[in-house]
Structures are given as structure tokens and as C-alpha cells.
Amino acid sequence: MSTTIVVAATPTSNGDLHIGHMAGPYLAGDVYARYLRATGASVIYTTCTDDSQSYVVTTARRSGTTPRELCAGSTEAIARSLSAMGISTTGLPPIDHVYRRAVLEFVTALYDAGRFRQRTVRLPVATRSGTYLFDGLVSGTCPVCLAGSSGGVCEACGHPNNYDELLDPHSTMDPDDPVAYRDTEILVLPMEEYRDRLTAYYTAQAGRWRPHAMQLIGELLAKPLPDVPVTIPAAWGIPAPFPETPGQMLYPWIEAMPAVMYSTWWSVGDTTLPLDEHWRAEHEADVVYFHGYDNVYHWGLMDLVFLLAHGDRYVTPSANVCNEFYDLAGEKFSTSRDHLIWTADLLAEVPRDLVRFHLAHTAPELSRTGFTREGLRDNGYRRLSTPWNGLSEAISETARGLSGAVPVTPDGRRRAAAMVQRFRGCYELPGYSMNRAAETVLTHLNRLRDLAARSAIAAGDLMLEARTLLAGAAPILIDAAGAAAAAGADLSLTAETPASVPVFRLPRLPEEAGHEAADHRDPSVPDLLPLPLSAGAGVRRRSVRDER
Known part of the structure; x- marks a missing residue:
């Protein structure tokens, strides 16, 4: 090779x-x-x-x-x-x-x-x-x-x-x-x-x-x-x-x-x-x-x-x-x-996964783009962390009483395979795009959270598709992916989809300071520490650097 x-x-x-x-x-x-x-x-x-x-x-x-x-x-x-x-x-x-x-x-x-x-x-x-x-x-x-x-x-x-x-x-x-x-x-x-x-x-x-x-x-x-x-x-x-x-x-x-x-x-x-x-x-x-x-x-x-x-x-x-x-x-x-x-x-x-996600989502790939703190707060907390942790809670609820591997339906396997192909299309050359990869994370995050909230997805399908979501997000969300991998999750991006999947818990992402977490949070799910996003911090007035 x-x-x-x-x-x-x-x-x-x-x-x-x-x-x-x-x-x-x-x-x-x-x-x-x-x-x-x-x-x-x-x-x-x-x-x-x-x-x-x-x-x-x-x-x-x-x-x-x-x-x-x-x-x-x-x-x-x-x-x-x-x-x-x-x-x-x-x-x-x-x-x-x-x-x-x-x-x-x-x-x-x-x-x-x-x-x-x-x-x-x-x-x-x-x-x-x-x-x-x-x-x-x-x-x-x-x-x-x-x-x-x-x-x-x-x-x-x-x-x-x-x-x-x-x-x-x-x-x-x-x-x-x-x-x-x-x-x-x-x-x-x-x-x-x-x-x-x-x-x-x-x-x-x-x-x-x-x-x-x-x-x-x-x-x-x-x-x-x-x-x-x-x-x-x-x-x-x-x-x-x-x-x-x-x-x-x-x-x-x-x-x-x-x-x-x-x-x-x-x-x-x-x-x-x-x-x-x-x-x-x-x-x-x-x-x-x-x-x-x-x-x-x-x-x-x-x-x-x-x-x-x-x-x-x-x-x-x-x-x-x-x-x-x-x-x-x-x-x-x-x-x-x-x-x-x-x-x-x-x-x-600001927690690393949230910074990496926002920079990936707004990176200047085809034209000049820009960073704002308001954009980071909106992207990192409102669009990513809040729905992500909602999905994590839904998966924890679904996992209660389950152990070992749970079956996946043919439809669930097809959807997971389609997710893998979409992520691979974002990461492969020549069409490589962190922007599209980050947007694809949001698309499937909202889809799965909505299905879970309506109890419109089988337990095994939810486990497999959530695991596939994290596998697709893993090159960007490295701390969440690391916590899941340490817990035994398989985050390889292959086209193979199993007929059954081990019970999977989605690590939580940090939430904005002052956000009240749900009382039914599963204590067994890894939770990355939240940090504040203050409006004025982060600008050092101590160094100069030529730009080229």
C-alpha cells in the first residue's frame, strides 16, 4: 500500500x-x-x-x-x-x-x-x-x-x-x-x-x-x-x-x-x-x-x-x-x-471541537470568508451543541434497558451507507470541502434528532446512524470522536453496514456557559467541559507578525 x-x-x-x-x-x-x-x-x-x-x-x-x-x-x-x-x-x-x-x-x-x-x-x-x-x-x-x-x-x-x-x-x-x-x-x-x-x-x-x-x-x-x-x-x-x-x-x-x-x-x-x-x-x-x-x-x-x-x-x-x-x-x-x-x-x-467545527464550516475554500464571535457562538452552541446534546439524550433514553448488539433494519443500513457516501464525497479529492462536511454533520444531526424525538426510528437504526454521524464528523470533532473510540465505538468510514450494532452512546458536546442541562442527562455519557465565549477575550496585544 x-x-x-x-x-x-x-x-x-x-x-x-x-x-x-x-x-x-x-x-x-x-x-x-x-x-x-x-x-x-x-x-x-x-x-x-x-x-x-x-x-x-x-x-x-x-x-x-x-x-x-x-x-x-x-x-x-x-x-x-x-x-x-x-x-x-x-x-x-x-x-x-x-x-x-x-x-x-x-x-x-x-x-x-x-x-x-x-x-x-x-x-x-x-x-x-x-x-x-x-x-x-x-x-x-x-x-x-x-x-x-x-x-x-x-x-x-x-x-x-x-x-x-x-x-x-x-x-x-x-x-x-x-x-x-x-x-x-x-x-x-x-x-x-x-x-x-x-x-x-x-x-x-x-x-x-x-x-x-x-x-x-x-x-x-x-x-x-x-x-x-x-x-x-x-x-x-x-x-x-x-x-x-x-x-x-x-x-x-x-x-x-x-x-x-x-x-x-x-x-x-x-x-x-x-x-x-x-x-x-x-x-x-x-x-x-x-x-x-x-x-x-x-x-x-x-x-x-x-x-x-x-x-x-x-x-x-x-x-x-x-x-x-x-x-x-x-x-x-x-x-x-x-x-x-x-x-x-x-x-x-472555547472548547476545541467547537472551534474546529466553526473554522471548518467557515473556512475560505472558494472565496474570502470571515470569523466573528457571534458566528462562532451561533455555529458552535446553537447549531451544533444544543441539537447534538439533544440527540445524545435521546440515544441514552433509547439505550435504557438495552445491552449487547441490537438489530438494524434494511432501511437503516441503506441510510447509514448513504451517509458514508455523502461524507466521503466531502473528504475525497478533488472535491474536498470541510465546509460541506460540516454542513453534512448538521443535516444528519437535525434529521436524527427529529426522528428520535418522534420515536420514528428503530433503536438499532438510531444507534448505527448516530455512530455513522460521529464517524463522518470525527475528522473535525476529534474530542467527541476520541471519547467514543475510547468507549469502544468503531468509527471507521467504510461502506460496510452491519446487520446489528452494539449499543452506542453519543458523547455530549460542551454547552454555552449558563445553559441549563436537562435533568435526565445520562451520567455514563462522556461530557466535554463547557467554557465561556466572552466578547472581548482572545485578542493579545503583545506580538507583531509580518503577514504574507
């Missing part, structure tokens, strides 16, 4: 993760990985921090610390947030000498194979400091959509703007430092040389990407493809080992492919294997990326070219699941205006 490698976009270690980040690739990748495991698939879900990014330098400068200290603290914070949200990666691997060896082996093999070219490019330079300006070190106007943009890639339209393409550039760290241009020798990977293979790849990918991301890929392929920087004059990162570019660093974005190969290797834990073993083509792993729209160019073209440049050595991704931006109360997340909610803060006040 081949393995599926699920990769969430590598987080920059210049701060913690806010809920805009979490509602994007991290939760989506986790739900997909958990679904695959429920079907019996072999899954490695992985990511690692992106320590070499220029955003580390700018944030460290603003925060009055060093890039190294910032990376260390941020990595700890990111790891805590991922763990608190129940993101099922093995952890965050250390960015150490083994990581650097993985990166250098990857790029040196391309250098030795003659894949890189030496180019003279015009780079903006802050004249007083002498700092070369690229990516997060420079701000200006996107030459394609005319929105404000950092260097490298425009967050608004997704188009790249390397070298001297950014309009009206200024130094991010010192906007008053005049900018000039300097001809500089660097190494590049010419993306245009891979056009035929890229075109063939995306022809085969037709219908497997979300429309907006695929539109951007089409726009990029419709014009000459840019050269990808391999080296850059910088003071932070991994030193480039090439004689043509003494004193330069590896361009941070080219670390992504060897980085996730390394994190895959580290997650498996077998250190006797080569660092790139699990990505080698002969193993036929199924690789699926989860990332945001602002990374379509990187994960969709640039990183793909770096894989293709190795010939047939590595697998290429079978799918990229791309999310749009998640707003907060109708506005873009902004650290400079303290307009954000950190993941750890929200989870400190």
Missing part, C-alpha cells in the same frame, strides 16, 4: 499562528489526514518551520530581538498552537544541521547536474545600510494588479515580482533609506526551460485544482516564466556553497522542497533511511499540498520546477488544495492594528 504524504505550507517562524492561518492549510490538512486514516490509508502529515525567510529578519528588527531568538520562541509557540488545535502532525522537526544537509544535498545535486544559470540582475538596495532588498525586506506596488505588495510575490493577485519589478520600492525596515539599483551576479533556475513539462502536468491536473488558483496558474503560464533566484545577497539564511556567488545565501523559498522531504523523513522516525527516501518516485507516494492563495506561485510552479529539475527522481504532487483569505469581522487580519485572534487565546476560552 502506497503512502499519502500530506504537506501543510511551512509556517514562517516569526510569530505564533492566528486563526486565519489555522482556518487555512493546517486544519484542512489535518481533517484530510484524519479522514484518510479512518479509511485505513497510510498517511504522513507533516510540515516544518521556514526559518530562513526575510520576514524573520524584519520582525526581529521590530521586536528588538535577534532572528535566531525569534525563530526559537516562534517555533515553540507554533508547536503549542498546532498541538492545542489537535493538528495531527508528529511535531515540528528541528531546523538543525540535518535540515541544512538535506537542503544542501538537494540544491548541490542540481548544481552538479548543470541546472542553474548565472545571471546579472538588477536588485534594489537600501543605500545607507547597503542592504539588498527582496521579499519581506522591500515594499512597494505590484506591477500586475497595482496593489501594495512585498517583494517576491503579490499577496493580492499572486503574481511574482522578483528583482527590479516592484514599483516604488522602499525598505521595510527603514522607509527613509533611499533605494537604488545594483547589478548583481546570482544563480537562477530558469523556469521557462520546463514549460513543456509544466504544461503537460497541468493538463493532467485539469479539474483537480480550485478555480481561482487554477486561473492564476493559467495566467502565469500564458506569459514567459521567470527565472527563480537560487542565491541572493543576504545576511540571514543558509550560505550558498557555489563558487560563482561567494558570500551569498540560498534564496529562502527554494528550501521548501528539501524542507518537506526532511520533515517527512523526521516524522517517520527511521534515521537509517536517506533524507529524501519517502519522496523518491519508486515508492509512488501520493503527495497532497495544502496552502493559501498567496503561495500558488511557490507551491504550484516554483517548487514543482525544482522537483522536475531532478529528472524522474521524485514524485510530483497529485493535488494542491488552496484556500483563500480568512477575514476577521469583515477586515483582513492585521498585526499592526492588533486586529487578530491568536489560536492559543481562542482555544483557552
